[in-house]
Amino acid sequence: MKIDGIPYRSIWLKDDGWSVGIIDQTRLPHEFRIERLTTLGDAAHAIKAMLVRGAPLIGATAAYGICLGLRADTGDAALENMSETLIATRPTAVNLRWAIRAMRELLLPLSEAERVSAAYEKAAQICDEDVAINSAIGDHGLEVFRQIWEAKGKTGKLNILTHCNAGWLATVDWGTALSPIYKAHDAGIPVHVWVDETRPRNQGAHLTCWELGKHGVDHTLIVDNVGGHLMQHGLVDLCITGTDRTTAAGDVCNKVGTYLKALAAKDNNVPFYVALPGPTIDWEFEDGVKDIPIEIRDGHEVDYIQGLDRTGAVSEVRILPEESGSANYAFDVTPARLVTGLITERGVAEASKEGLARLYGQSVYKAS
């Protein structure tokens, strides 16, 4: 996507042909800082500390992390260690496992002399495939939006609520949930986006608002808990979110708070769509609530909130008493019964085993 007219991806190979560029998302929206990854450790840190985040981008960063690690050691044992280091960074987004599995499957049969070049080629392919997948999700989602817009009589704005950031910053480009929003905007449909701030890391306030603003899309930041009220008063025409892992039966794991939004949408007959790239489907699991590991992050993210202080410096302030503790569950699972449809790169699927099987046949992205 473009930032002030300059095209960017969220991750790219630098001009030296081997180091990797990323946007440090922990500093947005107040500072646009590019970081250069030169080692496996850099890539693992970038994922763990959320300089990069979002399931597809985590997968792409892990793929380049393998490339950087192989520059130091191309042996089988090293490849195993790199994979374990990267898998340990974050437990929920299935793309991480899928990308590492794809790299290992490719590299293990090769001679050590062939591995570095093959790894970089595969990492670039994973990135390009992600861009194509997300653009296709945008095309299919645009048709869903167009139908809802026409059913509304093309009056006012198409009011869309989204949670967290599933934009181009969460992927290599286009985004998943935001891809149809960009395409609808570009197609002349007057979209307006209610952006959940998305505590505790405020990906909505920091990232989604920044992205939509850069693309000229009308949006309003809202606190996480007002979405139900807006739906009760007819101010939301549809909800769309991303996902970090969706089971073969259509249960959707996404940023914490998504489930509550889906419950409110169901109660108010508001369509609730999930933008789902194929590599984010976990074909091994069916019961998301039971099976998907939910990341529990450091309580510091709950205890402090980050922003720009009156001097213009980025700082953080503590929001609870010193003696109070906090809990930081990073994701939740929305059962398939609450999902109106899964917007994939292959079309819109019913959130069910049959719906996904109709689009994907056998599983093509096995993570384990």
Ligand SMILES: CSC[C@H]1O[C@H](OP(=O)(O)O)[C@H](O)[C@@H]1O
């Ligand atoms: C297209 S994946 C976006 C997905 O990832 C986010 O989680 P995090 O920022 O913790 O990586 C959130 O769940 C988004 O919906």
